[in-house]
Amino acid sequence: MAKIAPKEMKQEQKRKQSGEVRPIVQSGDPVLRELAQSVSLKDIGTPRIDAVIADMKITLAGQKDGVAIAAPQIGVPLRIFVVSGAMLKAALEHEKLPTDGIGADLVFINPTITKLSRDKMPLDEGCLSVRWLYGKVKRSVKATVRAYNERGEIIERGASGLLAQIFQHETDHLEGTLFIDKATQLEEIPPEKKD
Numbered sequence: 438m439a440k441i442a443p444k445e446m447k448q449e450q451k452r453k454q455s456g457e458v459r460p461i462v463q464s465g466d467p468v469l470r471e472l473a474q475s476v477s478l479k480d481i482g483t484p485r486i487d488a489v490i491a492d493m494k495i496t497l498a499g500q501k502d503g504v505a506i507a508a509p510q511i512g513v514p515l516r517i518f519v520v521s522g523a524m525l526k527a528a529l530e531h532e533k534l535p536t537d538g539i540g541a542d543l544v545f546i547n548p549t550i551t552k553l554s555r556d557k558m559p560l561d562e563g564c565l566s567v568r569w570l571y572g573k574v575k576r577s578v579k580a581t582v583r584a585y586n587e588r589g590e591i592i593e594r595g596a597s598g599l600l601a602q603i604f605q606h607e608t609d610h611l612e613g614t615l616f617i618d619k620a621t622q623l624e625e626i627p628p629e630k631k632d
C-alpha cells in the first residue's frame with residue numbers, strides 16, 4: 438500500500454537487507470488479478486521463499502511512500518505480504534499513536550483475516566501498483582490477521598487504524614482485488630504535486 442507521505446516519512450530509509458530490487462508490477466498485468474497460491478508449510482524458511490521475502494523487503498524499502506507490499510506486486514503469485522516496520526512506525530508517530538514493539542518489517546505468509554470490526558471508515562488509500570491514483574476506501578476500523586511468519590510460526594495480530602487498513606488492502610491483493618475496485622473519489626496525484 439502507498440500513503441500520501443508526510444514530509445518526515447519521505448527521507449530515505451536506510452535498511453540493511455539482502456535481496457534484489459524488483460520492478461513493481463502495475464495494474465493491467467494479469468498477475469495482480471490472479472488468486473495467489475498458499476505457500477506450503479515445508480517451503481517456509483527455504484532459500485526460495487526467503488529470497489522472495491528479501492526481494493519484497495528491499496523493493497518496498499526503495500519506495501519512499503510504500504508501507505506494505507504483496508508478493509504478486511513483484512510478480513510472484515504467492516500468499517505473502519510484508520509491512521515496512523520503519524514506515525509503520527513513522528506513520529504511527531505522525532498520528533501520535535503508540536509504537537511499542539514496532540520497528541522490524543512484518544512478514545505475513547498465508548494470511549487470513551479472522552476478525553473485522555463492523556465499524557467502517559472511508560480512508561485515503563493508494564497502491565504501489567496503481568500509480569498515481571488515490572481514493573477513499575471504506576475499511577473496517579479494526580482487523581485481526583492470522584498467518585505464519587518467516588520462521589514458520591503461527592502469529593495472530595490485531596490492529597486498528599493504518600495497520601488494520603494495510604491488512605485489508607494486502608489480503609485483497611492475494612485475492613486479485615485492487616483498491617480501485619472499491620474506491621470512490623479516485624484522483625490522480627502525480628508525485629511532483631505531493632510535495
Ligand code: ZN
Nearest residue numbers: 438564565566
Ligand atoms: Zn496495493
